[in-house]
Amino acid sequence: xxxxxxxxxxxxxxxxxxxxxxxxxxxxxxxxxxxxxxxxxxxxxxxxxxxxxxxxxxxxxxxxxxxxxxxxxxxxxxxxxxxxxxxxxxxxxxxxxxxxxxxxxxxxxxxxxxxxxxxxxxxxxxxxxxxxxxxxxxxxxxxxxxxxxxxxxxxxxxxxxxxxxxxxxxxxxxxxxxxxxxxxxxxxxxxxxxxxxxxxxxxxxxxxxxxxxxxxxxxxxxxxxxxxxxxx
Numbered sequence: 626x627x628x629x630x631x632x633x634x635x636x637x638x639x640x641x642x643x644x645x646x647x648x649x650x651x652x653x654x655x656x657x658x659x660x661x662x663x664x665x666x667x668x669x670x671x672x673x674x675x676x677x678x679x680x681x682x683x684x685x686x687x688x689x690x691x692x693x694x695x696x697x698x699x700x701x702x703x704x705x706x707x708x709x710x711x712x713x714x715x716x717x718x719x720x721x722x723x724x725x726x727x728x729x730x731x732x733x734x735x736x737x738x739x740x741x742x743x744x745x746x747x748x749x750x751x752x753x754x755x756x757x758x759x760x761x762x763x764x765x766x767x768x769x770x771x772x773x774x775x776x777x778x779x780x781x782x783x784x785x786x787x788x789x790x791x792x793x794x795x796x797x798x799x800x801x802x803x804x805x806x807x808x809x810x811x812x813x814x815x816x817x818x819x820x821x822x823x824x825x826x827x828x829x830x831x832x833x834x835x836x837x838x839x840x841x842x843x844x845x846x847x848x849x850x851x852x853x854x855x856x857x
Contacts, residue, residue: 628656630664636814637667641674646681649728651698654706657732661713668818669716671810672736676803679721679745680729685754693855700848703728704761708837710735711765714826716817720810721796722803726750726784730795734765737829738813739796740806747790752782760847761840768836770794 626643639660641647661670674680683703688696710717710732719736721729723745730747733739741747749766751758758766758779766779774793777783790796800806817825 626650626653626656628653628660630660632664632667634815635668635818636811637664637670639670639672641672641680644675647674647678647729648681648684648687649699649703650684650687651702654699654702658706658709661709667715668822669718669814670713671718671720671807671814672710672732673720673807673810674722674725674729677723677745678729679719679723679725679733680727681724682727682729682750693852696852696855697848700759700851701844703731704759704840704844704848707731707735707761707765708841712830712833712837714829715822716814716820716825718810718814718817719796720803720806721745721747722800722806725790725795727754730790731762731765733796734769737817738798738810740798740800740809740813741787741790741796742800742803742806743787745787745790746784747787747795748782748784749779750782750784752780754782757851759851760843764836764840768833 626641629640631638688699717736719733719739721733721739722742725733725745725747727750730749749762766775771794788799791799798809800809
């Protein structure tokens with residue numbers, strides 16, 4: 626996957642594009658983390674995908690071809706990347722111009738604000754493909770979803786449309802199309818960037834720091850349990 630970084634008017638835009646469904650392998654997660662680390666100057670960050678899709682999730686073909694060791698590498702990289710984005714001191718906004726499924730939903734939830742686009746689908750669909758939800762996914766879901774929707778969305782791995790995703794808490798606002806999603810995301814990023822940076826960063830750390838630290842300290846053990854049944 627190509628992760629393309631551009632800076633304009635003090636906003637860093639991080640765009641993901643693999644020419645297809647924007648599925649994630651370990652290299653993609655390293656690139657997403659590097660995008661933040663390599664561009665410390667911009668005041669806010671906007672994350673987006675390619676036309677019609679933010680991401681369809683993890684690269685299941687990659688996972689199935691590499692056995693337990695490969696799956697562990699992928700999930701460890703995923704959890705680390707998500708927590709890096711979730712605790713990024715600067716404002717982060719996701720412009721999901723289409724589908725945001727499974728890992729795509731998680732990455733959107735790791736941002737401070739997410740714009741969904743009409744016609745796109747969202748959902749933490751892990752149980753539908755035989756995966757248990759990692760602790761990092763549960764932490765993000767608990768922080769974003771309405772409490773009365775957690776069980777009925779996560780246990781069956783239900784996929785919902787963009788309007789329902791906003792209602793449930795996966796995203797914050799609904800756009801009519803991809804262009805509007807990007808416009809709304811940039812507007813929100815500029816608004817948040819206008820707040821006192823130290824206070825914003827400190828409040829974010831108070832909100833999320835303990836949960837993120839708990840995820841990271843237990844990440845290897847959690848992934849070991851989740852992958853114990855796999856071969857290789």
